[in-house]
Structures are given as structure tokens and as C-alpha cells.
Amino acid sequence: MRKNKLTIIAGMATIFTFLLTSEQNTQEVAAKRTNNYTVTYTLNRSGKNLKKKSIKVAKKATVMTGLKKAWRVESTNGFVTAIDGKKQNPAKKIYWTYTINGKFANKGVTQQRVANHDKIKFTLAKIG
CATH class of the missing domain: 2.170.130.30 (Ferric Hydroxamate Uptake Protein; Chain A, domain 1)
Structure with missing residues (x-):
């Protein structure tokens, strides 16, 4: 049971990190597009x-x-x-x-x- 909780928490942390990185990259690309x-x-x-x-x-x-x-x-x-x-x-x-x-x-x-x-x-x- 304890391993399941750790796996779930680690998975959620990975998804959260991916979403934050993706949003930041989107904003940087949009800023570079405008001249x-x-x-x-x-x-x-x-x-x-x-x-x-x-x-x-x-x-x-x-x-x-x-x-x-x-x-x-x-x-x-x-x-x-x-x-x-x-x-x-x-x-x-x-x-x-x-x-x-x-x-x-x-x-x-x-x-x-x-x-x-x-x-x-x-x-x-x-x-x-």
C-alpha cells in the first residue's frame, strides 16, 4: 500500500512538472514569434x-x-x-x-x- 502511494505521488509530480515546463515553453515561443x-x-x-x-x-x-x-x-x-x-x-x-x-x-x-x-x-x- 505504501509503495502504491509513493508511485502515485511520484507520477503526479512528474505530470505537474511536465505541465509547468510545457506552459513556460509555450510562453517563450509566443514571445519570440512577435517582432x-x-x-x-x-x-x-x-x-x-x-x-x-x-x-x-x-x-x-x-x-x-x-x-x-x-x-x-x-x-x-x-x-x-x-x-x-x-x-x-x-x-x-x-x-x-x-x-x-x-x-x-x-x-x-x-x-x-x-x-x-x-x-x-x-x-x-x-x-x-
Whole structure:
């Protein structure tokens, strides 16, 4: 009787382990099949969020790629000068800056690659 219980427990453990491994492999395969990331972009002006969009971009996309999918963008020498008609004003020291997941970026928008579920916020504000 004791051997039967051990055999049943061992069999159940084997089946449970197989099911868990199978589920994990299914999720990994599904993640590899998709070649897109979802990135959320927010436009902010004077501390107020103006617009927010979630955009699907290719895995190797840059910040600029998603930004251009979401809004009309003007740029000069790799610097964003206007988004959705809202222009920076160098005479008043008002510029577009951006953060990724709450941290200031250390690369320009054309060099900075995105990751899945990044939250990118562009802010139009006075600098200095």
C-alpha cells in the first residue's frame, strides 16, 4: 500500500512538472514569434500631460521611430524641434526633452533603442 502511494505521488509530480515546463515553453515561443514591442509615449507641457499613445514598434526601433508613428515630428540634426505642431522656442529657452521610464535619456532620439513596455515622456519646458 505504501509503495502504491509513493508511485502515485511520484507520477503526479512528474505530470505537474511536465505541465509547468510545457506552459513556460509555450510562453517563450509566443514571445519570440512577435517582432514588436509596445511602447507608451506621453507629451507633457508645463507639468501637464497633454496626450498619451501606446505604439507598436519593431524590436530594434529607436525612440524617434515610435514618436514619428504617433505624431507629426520636426527635427534638426537629430534634435526634436516640434511634436504635433508644438514647437520649441530657443529665444525663450523652451525645448523638448525626454525621459525613459522616469529617467533622463543619455542618448539622442535617433540612437536610443526602445524596450518592450517602455514609458517615454516628452516634455516641452524652459531649460536653464
